[in-house]
Amino acid sequence: MAYTLRVEAVQAVGSVPILEAMGIRVVEVRAGFAAAELPPEPNMNHFGVTYAGSLFSVAEMLGGLLALATFDLEGELAGFVPLVKESTIRFRRPALGVVRASASLPAPEVDRVRADALATGKGEFVLEAVLTDAQGEVVASTTGTYQVRRLG
């Protein structure tokens, strides 16, 4: 099952044309963790650094990816979808070269979200993502509020 979910998570990115246009590549996804990379092209702005909206995107999409790999959206949470409610991004320094974004959700939080979703039809979680350059320097960070929510 975990393997299937990972494949689905990667396919979910491929199914959003603009994420594919950004060249975003999923590098790791497993229960409670997701990481992706963003290349400089075609994401550079007219100052020669990576555009804010592309940095936002590679961090934001980790929430959906992580949810797909963490919660059993085909089994006990069938009919649930991951949604983003709100997100804040802080820009720390100009982003040059390939940027890596990663985010993790601790196991107790996973259990709490799963229990909330089963009990109420909605499990909410806050995800912190860190964006680093090739030297490991933090270029930006995000705090996103997500839900896995029963549709309809």
Next chain:
Amino acid sequence: MAYTLRVEAVQAVGSVPILEAMGIRVVEVRAGFAAAELPPEPNMNHFGVTYAGSLFSVAEMLGGLLALATFDLEGELAGFVPLVKESTIRFRRPALGVVRASASLPAPEVDRVRADALATGKGEFVLEAVLTDAQGEVVASTTGTYQVRRLG
């Protein structure tokens, strides 16, 4: 001068390939005001609604546009560039169809930012952007912190 700056503002969008790939179109830009539109394609996600990162982008770029059209970055503020420091986006409802984003900076704020920039080399401002669908319903809103800052 105002005309030149407007043309430059539009060119600035065109010079960020990923904004062009999103199909973002500047619809109005003048001192203290900027508006742009985002088409559904290629910005839809796998749920058939506009992707969060594209909504963020069409709102975020208004800060740079507005700065270019509002401050005399070729005259008294030559050598200054607009930067985004932080931004929060709140998603209100699924975005369908063409989305319009607009933001304005009141004249007294413009004067304050200009004076700060001249006095200290840095003028900071907070810009609220509203994103609406074709029916005028708010689909999202953003609060961004920007600076016009002297380089070097």
